[in-house]
Amino acid sequence: xxxxxxxxxxxxxxxxxxxxxxxxxxxxxxxxxxxxxxxxxxxxxxxxxxxxxxxxxxxxxxxxxxxxxxxxxxxxxxxxxxxxxxxxxxxxxxxxxxxxxxxxxxxxxxxxxxxxxxxxxxxxxxxxxxxxxxxxxxxxxxxxxxxxxxxxxxxxxxxxxxxxxxxxxxxxxxxxxxxxxxxxxxxxxxxxxxxxxxxxxxxxxxxxxxxxxxxxxxxxxxxxxxxxxxxxxxxxxxxxxxxxxxxxxxxxxxxxxxxxxxxxxxxxxxxxxxxxxxxxxxxxxxxxxxxxxxxxxxxxxxxxxxxxxxxxxxxxxxxxxxxxxxxxxxxxxxxxxxxxxxxxxxxxxxxxxxxxxxxx
Amino acid sequence: xxxxxxxxxxxxxxxxxxxxxxxxxxxxxxxxxxxxxxxxxxxxxxxxxxxxxxxxxxxxxxxxxxxxxxxxxxxxxxxxxxxxxxxxxxxxxxxxxxxxxxxxxxxxxxxxxxxxxxxxxxxxxxxxxxxxxxxxxxxxxxxxxxxxxxxxxxxxxxxxxxxxxxxxxxxxxxxxxxxxxxxxxxxxxxxxxxxxxxxxxxxxxxxxxxxxxxxxxxxxxxxxxxxxxxxxxxxxxxxxxxxxxxxxxxxxxxxxxxxxxxxxxxxxxxxxxxxxxxxxxxxxxxxxxxxxxxxxxxxxxxxxxxxxxxxxxxxxxxxxxxxxxxxxxxxxxxxxxxxxxxxxxxxxxxxxxxxxxxxx
Numbered sequence: 001x002x003x004x005x006x007x008x009x010x011x012x013x014x015x016x017x018x019x020x021x022x023x024x025x026x027x028x029x030x031x032x033x034x035x036x037x038x039x040x041x042x043x044x045x046x047x048x049x050x051x052x053x054x055x056x057x058x059x060x061x062x063x064x065x066x067x068x069x070x071x072x073x074x075x076x077x078x079x080x081x082x083x084x085x086x087x088x089x090x091x092x093x094x095x096x097x098x099x100x101x102x103x104x105x106x107x108x109x110x111x112x113x114x115x116x117x118x119x120x121x122x123x124x125x126x127x128x129x130x131x132x133x134x135x136x137x138x139x140x141x142x143x144x145x146x147x148x149x150x151x152x153x154x155x156x157x158x159x160x161x162x163x164x165x166x167x168x169x170x171x172x173x174x175x176x177x178x179x180x181x182x183x184x185x186x187x188x189x190x191x192x193x194x195x196x197x198x199x200x201x202x203x204x205x206x207x208x209x210x211x212x213x214x215x216x217x218x219x220x221x222x223x224x225x226x227x228x229x230x231x232x233x234x235x236x237x238x239x240x241x242x243x244x245x246x247x248x249x250x251x252x253x254x255x256x257x258x259x260x261x262x263x264x265x266x267x268x269x270x271x272x273x274x275x276x277x278x279x280x281x282x283x284x285x286x287x288x289x290x291x292x293x294x295x296x297x298x299x300x301x302x303x304x305x306x307x308x309x310x311x312x313x314x315x316x317x318x319x320x321x322x323x324x325x326x327x328x329x330x331x332x333x334x335x336x337x338x339x340x341x342x343x344x345x346x347x348x349x350x351x352x353x354x355x356x357x358x359x360x
Numbered sequence: 361x362x363x364x365x366x367x368x369x370x371x372x373x374x375x376x377x378x379x380x381x382x383x384x385x386x387x388x389x390x391x392x393x394x395x396x397x398x399x400x401x402x403x404x405x406x407x408x409x410x411x412x413x414x415x416x417x418x419x420x421x422x423x424x425x426x427x428x429x430x431x432x433x434x435x436x437x438x439x440x441x442x443x444x445x446x447x448x449x450x451x452x453x454x455x456x457x458x459x460x461x462x463x464x465x466x467x468x469x470x471x472x473x474x475x476x477x478x479x480x481x482x483x484x485x486x487x488x489x490x491x492x493x494x495x496x497x498x499x500x501x502x503x504x505x506x507x508x509x510x511x512x513x514x515x516x517x518x519x520x521x522x523x524x525x526x527x528x529x530x531x532x533x534x535x536x537x538x539x540x541x542x543x544x545x546x547x548x549x550x551x552x553x554x555x556x557x558x559x560x561x562x563x564x565x566x567x568x569x570x571x572x573x574x575x576x577x578x579x580x581x582x583x584x585x586x587x588x589x590x591x592x593x594x595x596x597x598x599x600x601x602x603x604x605x606x607x608x609x610x611x612x613x614x615x616x617x618x619x620x621x622x623x624x625x626x627x628x629x630x631x632x633x634x635x636x637x638x639x640x641x642x643x644x645x646x647x648x649x650x651x652x653x654x655x656x657x658x659x660x661x662x663x664x665x666x667x668x669x670x671x672x673x674x675x676x677x678x679x680x681x682x683x684x685x686x687x688x689x690x691x692x693x694x695x696x697x698x699x700x701x702x703x704x705x706x707x708x709x710x711x712x713x714x715x716x717x718x719x720x
Contacts (some may be wrong), residue, residue: 003387077456079454079457079461079462081463084463084467085461085462085463086451086461086463086467091446094439095704096437096704096705096706096707097439097706097707098706101439101445101446102440102444102445102710102717103441103446103717104717105446106447107444107719110471111470111471111719113719129505143564260468288709289709291709291710300710300716301712337706341704342701342703342704342705343454343702343703343704344455344456344702344704345454345702345703346456346458346697347457349649349651350462350651350660351650352660352661356660357464359464359467359471360472
């Protein structure tokens with residue numbers, strides 16, 4: 001009962017800033033465009049291949065309630081979804097470190113290593129497919145996979161539903177959030193809720209301000225970096241609002257080429273020979289914070305990553321100056337993690353019916 | 361030897377604030393008493409063995425700056441302190457679940473299990489010693505141990521200092537927080553900072569309101585539970601502001617007795633035969649949320665825990681009604697986790713000098 005009061009209080013608290021924010025955003029957006037009679041040539045060029053992040057209209061249009069988002073946040077931080085009771089989504093997508101674990105590959109149940117580097121959950125909803133191999137269409141379906149992966153959270157659907165069904169707080173929450181469903185506590189709805197939370201994980205950055213009309217949001221050297229980024233052709237793959245996450249490319253990392261063991265990539269999903277070693281082009285938003293790089297997490301240096309990708313994908317040997325310029329631009333893609341996402345939810349207590357953690 | 365020096369310095373630093381604290385407590389206590397013309401008989405009885413939690417004057421009087429507390433929070437949530445880069449204090453002392461991992465024993469580096477149940481960090485600073493065996497005197501020294509424990513975070517002092525020294529944000533932070541020290545980035549200061557954060561982790565509960573003079577903070581059945589708690593004699597060990605954490609008792613759990621393998625307890629620390637199977641009496645604050653119970657985490661039911669402890673420690677066979685009453689009272693010890701502690705800090709990015717995670 002106390003929790004109910006707490007949620008409604010939070011909802012109230014939570015909605016006001018959002019309204020204010022939406023208004024401010026809309027206003028600042030219009031003002032920016034109005035006050036800048038015309039965009040600079042560089043802004044115009046940038047807007048040919050990318051767009052500002054969506055604003056609240058995007059979220060509202062999706063018909064996702066604040067309660068659904070709050071439920072999704074609880075589930076995102078809920079370690080009891082895992083077989084061991086120890087691993088939550090946040091273990092590998094740590095919000096304190098920009099939605100990644102900063103490890104080459106993630107460590108899951110029984111200290112097993114996953115096959116690929118964990119991408120950030122920040123702005124992930126802007127990708128047109130999920131996972132490095134594009135095997136899932138959206139964050140709602142993506143969120144359901146690591147929970148069941150024997151290498152990651154190692155749970156079963158039955159375990160997840162037994163855990164959530166054992167706590168009245170969760171049962172009531174699912175009922176409130178999915179009022180029209182006879183049986184709201186189904187595994188798919190876990191994904192619907194976590195996905196709703198992920199959809200608000202948008203990080204507004206100086207580059208976003210630049211695209212919205214503030215030509216001074218970038219320094220001269222960062223603008224030069226943007227020019228080099230475009231002139232090199234980076235934008236041809238790293239475009240769209242997330243600067244990536246929309247297309248696929250064949251790519252083998254230097255580490256893979258050296259070892260002779262390369263990840264088969266999207267071939268696993270499509271069975272198409274042309275998809276061998278093909279991966280989703282990663283988003284560049286917050287790229288300075290989401291090291292190490294590549295699908296195998298084999299490269300820690302952003303400079304080296306830029307050099308390798310320009311050479312392999314664009315057949316360009318960049319100078320150190322050009323690389324530095326591009327990295328300076330990439331720094332403008334670091335945004336603010338929404339404060340709401342950083343506030344840990346207090347999770348409801350287990351009951352005698354809650355399945356006990358299993359460590360092996 | 362180094363440890364002794366460390367402790368005496370710390371003892372000096374901390375004794376003054378504690379005197380201030382005692383004075384403040386006495387004073388605030390008197391004020392509370394004045395405003396309520398008279399306390400009920402039950403409140404008077406309770407105040408013979410416990411006190412309200414210290415208030416803000418306690419924290420201010422301790423001369424701990426907000427910056428030190430913020431640094432401590434960052435370190436508490438910092439997985440790069442561990443060898444793997446995956447495990448932070450918060451992994452086993454999850455703030456979302458009342459400062460515990462809700463596991464019988466914790467899981468650390470390489471999925472190794474620890475020997476004892478992880479106690480909550482909430483209100484831990486009120487204990488007169490730390491760890492189940494009382495092997496450390498305060499939260500400052502306690503915090504340093506799991507980082508180095510091969511079963512837990514598996515780091516070395518050198519690793520921790522290399523990690524922190526590699527990031528300008530941390531180097532500057534230590535300089536600001538310890539302005540009088542030539543070399544502020546020493547391992548002991550990691551403990552000083554984490555300890556400062558832990559000292560604010562006080563959870564004010566309905567029982568605390570009751571002790572401060574609000575006789576209606578407890579329902580009739582909760583008051584009956586408090587009477588039964590006292591009449592049974594629980595308060596004789598579970599007293600003080602944390603209702604425990606101040607004395608030691610010999611105790612073997614039913615699971616240990618059944619298996620014939622009992623934890624040696626405090627004997628490991630003192631080498632005294634009388635300390636065999638002796639453990640610190642745990643605090644009861646937030647006890648409903650910090651399951652499973654006992655030093656081996658072998659019991660999930662609070663009812664059963666109350667029954668076993670009353671029988672083994674007080675030679676009392678409680679009725680189901682009496683157990684229910686006591687559990688109703690224990691529910692009033694659930695407090696509010698400070699919102700500040702639940703707000704994840706955004707951690708500074710690694711640099712090329714930051715040691716890489718090691719998984720084995």
